[in-house]
Amino acid sequence: xxxxxxxxxxxxxxxxxxxxxxxxxxxxxxxxxxxxxxxxxxxxxxxxxxxxxxxxxxxxxxxxxxxxxxxxxxxxxxxxxxxxxxxxxxxxxxxxxxxxxxxxxxxxxxxxxxxxxxxxxxxxxxxxxxxxxxxxxxxxxxxxxxxxxxxxxxxxxxxxxxxxxxxxxxxxxxxxxxxxxxxxxxxxxxxxxxxxxxxx
Numbered sequence: 001x002x003x004x005x006x007x008x009x010x011x012x013x014x015x016x017x018x019x020x021x022x023x024x025x026x027x028x029x030x031x032x033x034x035x036x037x038x039x040x041x042x043x044x045x046x047x048x049x050x051x052x053x054x055x056x057x058x059x060x061x062x063x064x065x066x067x068x069x070x071x072x073x074x075x076x077x078x079x080x081x082x083x084x085x086x087x088x089x090x091x092x093x094x095x096x097x098x099x100x101x102x103x104x105x106x107x108x109x110x111x112x113x114x115x116x117x118x119x120x121x122x123x124x125x126x127x128x129x130x131x132x133x134x135x136x137x138x139x140x141x142x143x144x145x146x147x148x149x150x151x152x153x154x155x156x157x158x159x160x161x162x163x164x165x166x167x168x169x170x171x172x173x174x175x176x177x178x179x180x181x182x183x184x185x186x187x188x189x190x191x192x193x194x195x196x197x198x199x200x
Contacts, residue, residue, distance in 0.1 A: 001175060003092040004066050005059040007045060007198045008075065009085040017052045022151040024056050025163070027074045028182050030155075037065060039175075042182030043101055043193035044148075047167055052148045058182065059193045061175065063089065087198065096194040098170040102184035107147055107164035152181070169195075 010020050025042060032038060040060040046053025060066045067089050069075075078084040126132065150163040163181060176190040184191050 001061055001173065003059055003061045003173075003194070004063045004089050005057055005092055005194060005196065006066065006070050006089045007055050007057045007087045007196070009087075009198070010054040011083050011085060015054060015083075017054060018149055018151045021052055021056055022153065022163075023074065025150060025181050026152055026155075027072050028058065028069065029180050031069050031072060032180055032182075035065065035068075037062075038177050038180070039191075040066065040069065040182055041101075041178045041184075041191050041193040043099065043196075044165075044167070045196055045198050047101075047148070049146060052150070052165075055198060057193060057196060057198075059092065092194045092196070096196060098173055098192040099195045100168050100170045100174075100184045100190065100192045101165055102168070102186060102189075103179065103181065104147065104164050104166050104186060106186070108162065 008024060010017065021044070028040060028042065032040065039062060040058055043057035043059060044052050045055045045057050058066060058069060070086065070089050075084060075086055079086050145166055147164050147166045150165055151160055152163055153160050163183070165183060170192040172192075174190050174192045176184075177188075178191040179185055179189050183189070
Protein backbone atom coordinates (compact mmCIF):
# COMPACT_ATOMS: atom_id res chain seq x y z
CA UNK A 1 0.00 0.00 0.00
CA UNK A 2 1.53 3.29 -1.10
CA UNK A 3 0.97 6.26 1.19
CA UNK A 4 1.68 9.97 0.89
CA UNK A 5 2.30 12.74 3.37
CA UNK A 6 3.00 16.43 3.84
CA UNK A 7 4.23 18.37 6.83
CA UNK A 8 3.36 21.86 8.06
CA UNK A 9 6.06 23.70 10.01
CA UNK A 10 5.01 26.51 12.38
CA UNK A 11 7.37 29.44 11.75
CA UNK A 12 6.92 31.72 14.82
CA UNK A 13 9.55 30.94 17.44
CA UNK A 14 7.08 31.01 20.31
CA UNK A 15 4.09 29.56 18.46
CA UNK A 16 1.20 28.23 20.54
CA UNK A 17 1.59 24.66 19.34
CA UNK A 18 -1.60 23.40 21.03
CA UNK A 19 -3.68 26.09 19.33
CA UNK A 20 -2.07 25.84 15.87
CA UNK A 21 -2.35 22.03 15.91
CA UNK A 22 -6.02 22.45 16.84
CA UNK A 23 -6.65 24.82 13.94
CA UNK A 24 -4.92 22.48 11.50
CA UNK A 25 -6.94 19.54 12.81
CA UNK A 26 -10.15 21.61 12.58
CA UNK A 27 -9.28 22.28 8.92
CA UNK A 28 -8.88 18.52 8.39
CA UNK A 29 -12.15 17.83 10.25
CA UNK A 30 -14.07 20.28 8.02
CA UNK A 31 -12.42 18.82 4.90
CA UNK A 32 -13.37 15.24 5.85
CA UNK A 33 -16.96 16.24 6.63
CA UNK A 34 -17.35 18.25 3.42
CA UNK A 35 -16.13 15.35 1.24
CA UNK A 36 -17.78 12.62 3.38
CA UNK A 37 -14.50 10.74 3.63
CA UNK A 38 -12.03 9.46 6.21
CA UNK A 39 -8.62 7.84 6.00
CA UNK A 40 -6.34 10.84 6.57
CA UNK A 41 -4.14 10.49 9.64
CA UNK A 42 -2.34 13.12 11.70
CA UNK A 43 1.13 12.92 13.22
CA UNK A 44 3.55 15.14 15.09
CA UNK A 45 7.11 14.65 13.74
CA UNK A 46 8.81 16.79 16.40
CA UNK A 47 6.79 15.46 19.39
CA UNK A 48 8.82 15.37 22.62
CA UNK A 49 8.13 14.81 26.30
CA UNK A 50 7.86 18.59 26.65
CA UNK A 51 5.69 19.56 23.68
CA UNK A 52 3.74 18.62 20.57
CA UNK A 53 6.50 20.19 18.52
CA UNK A 54 6.39 22.79 15.78
CA UNK A 55 5.18 20.44 13.05
CA UNK A 56 2.06 18.55 12.06
CA UNK A 57 1.97 15.75 9.48
CA UNK A 58 -0.95 14.56 7.34
CA UNK A 59 -0.82 11.10 5.74
CA UNK A 60 -3.10 9.10 3.45
CA UNK A 61 -3.08 6.43 0.76
CA UNK A 62 -5.33 8.75 -1.29
CA UNK A 63 -2.88 11.13 -2.97
CA UNK A 64 -5.59 13.17 -4.67
CA UNK A 65 -7.50 13.91 -1.46
CA UNK A 66 -4.28 14.68 0.40
CA UNK A 67 -3.29 17.14 -2.35
CA UNK A 68 -6.69 18.82 -2.02
CA UNK A 69 -6.21 19.14 1.76
CA UNK A 70 -2.72 20.54 1.09
CA UNK A 71 -4.39 23.39 -0.81
CA UNK A 72 -6.89 24.26 1.95
CA UNK A 73 -7.58 27.97 2.30
CA UNK A 74 -6.41 28.17 5.92
CA UNK A 75 -3.07 26.50 5.13
CA UNK A 76 -2.46 28.72 2.10
CA UNK A 77 -3.37 31.88 4.04
CA UNK A 78 -1.00 30.99 6.89
CA UNK A 79 1.77 30.23 4.38
CA UNK A 80 1.20 33.55 2.57
CA UNK A 81 1.50 35.37 5.90
CA UNK A 82 4.80 33.62 6.59
CA UNK A 83 3.45 31.71 9.59
CA UNK A 84 3.56 28.23 7.99
CA UNK A 85 6.07 26.50 5.74
CA UNK A 86 4.30 23.61 4.00
CA UNK A 87 6.25 20.75 2.42
CA UNK A 88 5.09 19.21 -0.86
CA UNK A 89 3.01 16.03 -0.92
CA UNK A 90 5.55 13.20 -1.10
CA UNK A 91 5.41 9.39 -1.03
CA UNK A 92 6.23 7.85 2.35
CA UNK A 93 9.72 6.33 2.12
CA UNK A 94 9.91 2.55 2.29
CA UNK A 95 10.86 0.97 5.63
CA UNK A 96 9.77 4.00 7.67
CA UNK A 97 8.91 3.18 11.29
CA UNK A 98 5.26 3.51 12.30
CA UNK A 99 3.67 5.36 15.22
CA UNK A 100 0.14 5.85 16.43
CA UNK A 101 -1.17 9.15 17.79
CA UNK A 102 -4.40 8.45 19.57
CA UNK A 103 -7.07 10.40 21.38
CA UNK A 104 -7.55 9.13 24.93
CA UNK A 105 -10.88 10.44 26.20
CA UNK A 106 -10.34 8.63 29.49
CA UNK A 107 -7.78 11.27 30.51
CA UNK A 108 -10.45 13.99 30.68
CA UNK A 109 -12.35 11.91 33.23
CA UNK A 110 -9.42 12.17 35.64
CA UNK A 111 -9.60 15.95 35.93
CA UNK A 112 -11.85 17.78 38.40
CA UNK A 113 -14.70 18.64 36.01
CA UNK A 114 -14.83 15.12 34.60
CA UNK A 115 -14.72 13.55 38.06
CA UNK A 116 -17.53 15.80 39.28
CA UNK A 117 -19.75 14.93 36.32
CA UNK A 118 -19.10 11.19 36.78
CA UNK A 119 -19.90 11.40 40.51
CA UNK A 120 -23.15 13.29 39.83
CA UNK A 121 -24.18 10.77 37.17
CA UNK A 122 -23.33 7.79 39.42
CA UNK A 123 -25.25 9.34 42.34
CA UNK A 124 -28.31 9.91 40.14
CA UNK A 125 -28.21 6.35 38.79
CA UNK A 126 -27.84 4.88 42.28
CA UNK A 127 -30.89 6.86 43.42
CA UNK A 128 -32.89 5.65 40.39
CA UNK A 129 -32.02 2.05 41.29
CA UNK A 130 -32.79 2.65 44.98
CA UNK A 131 -29.22 1.81 45.98
CA UNK A 132 -26.84 3.53 48.39
CA UNK A 133 -24.31 5.78 46.63
CA UNK A 134 -20.66 4.87 47.29
CA UNK A 135 -18.26 7.47 45.77
CA UNK A 136 -15.24 5.27 46.59
CA UNK A 137 -16.22 2.92 43.77
CA UNK A 138 -16.00 5.72 41.20
CA UNK A 139 -12.43 6.94 41.75
CA UNK A 140 -9.44 5.73 39.75
CA UNK A 141 -5.82 5.94 40.83
CA UNK A 142 -4.50 4.45 37.61
CA UNK A 143 -1.28 6.16 36.43
CA UNK A 144 -1.45 8.12 33.17
CA UNK A 145 1.19 7.86 30.46
CA UNK A 146 2.57 11.11 29.05
CA UNK A 147 0.13 13.08 26.88
CA UNK A 148 -0.27 16.46 25.18
CA UNK A 149 -3.34 18.64 24.80
CA UNK A 150 -4.72 20.04 21.56
CA UNK A 151 -7.19 22.93 21.70
CA UNK A 152 -10.12 22.69 19.27
CA UNK A 153 -12.74 25.38 18.63
CA UNK A 154 -16.04 23.70 17.81
CA UNK A 155 -17.95 25.45 15.02
CA UNK A 156 -21.21 23.79 16.02
CA UNK A 157 -21.14 24.77 19.72
CA UNK A 158 -18.82 27.79 19.45
CA UNK A 159 -16.92 26.42 22.44
CA UNK A 160 -13.34 25.26 22.91
CA UNK A 161 -12.61 21.69 23.94
CA UNK A 162 -9.46 19.65 24.50
CA UNK A 163 -8.17 16.56 22.72
CA UNK A 164 -5.84 14.56 24.96
CA UNK A 165 -3.36 12.84 22.65
CA UNK A 166 -0.84 10.10 23.35
CA UNK A 167 1.79 8.44 21.20
CA UNK A 168 2.85 4.82 20.90
CA UNK A 169 5.14 2.87 18.60
CA UNK A 170 3.48 0.48 16.16
CA UNK A 171 4.95 -2.76 14.83
CA UNK A 172 3.49 -2.37 11.35
CA UNK A 173 1.40 -0.17 9.09
CA UNK A 174 -2.27 -0.22 10.01
CA UNK A 175 -4.69 1.10 7.42
CA UNK A 176 -7.50 1.07 9.99
CA UNK A 177 -9.69 4.15 10.03
CA UNK A 178 -8.87 7.33 11.90
CA UNK A 179 -11.50 9.35 13.72
CA UNK A 180 -12.84 12.66 12.39
CA UNK A 181 -9.78 14.47 13.78
CA UNK A 182 -7.27 12.25 11.99
CA UNK A 183 -6.33 10.43 15.19
CA UNK A 184 -6.46 6.84 16.32
CA UNK A 185 -8.49 5.95 19.41
CA UNK A 186 -8.01 3.51 22.28
CA UNK A 187 -10.05 0.77 20.60
CA UNK A 188 -12.07 1.46 17.45
CA UNK A 189 -9.72 3.38 15.16
CA UNK A 190 -6.18 2.00 15.15
CA UNK A 191 -4.56 3.72 12.18
CA UNK A 192 -0.84 4.49 12.14
CA UNK A 193 1.27 7.17 10.49
CA UNK A 194 4.93 7.14 9.41
CA UNK A 195 7.47 8.31 11.99
CA UNK A 196 9.06 10.80 9.63
CA UNK A 197 11.58 13.36 10.90
CA UNK A 198 11.52 16.59 8.89
CA UNK A 199 14.15 19.30 9.38
CA UNK A 200 12.78 22.67 10.45
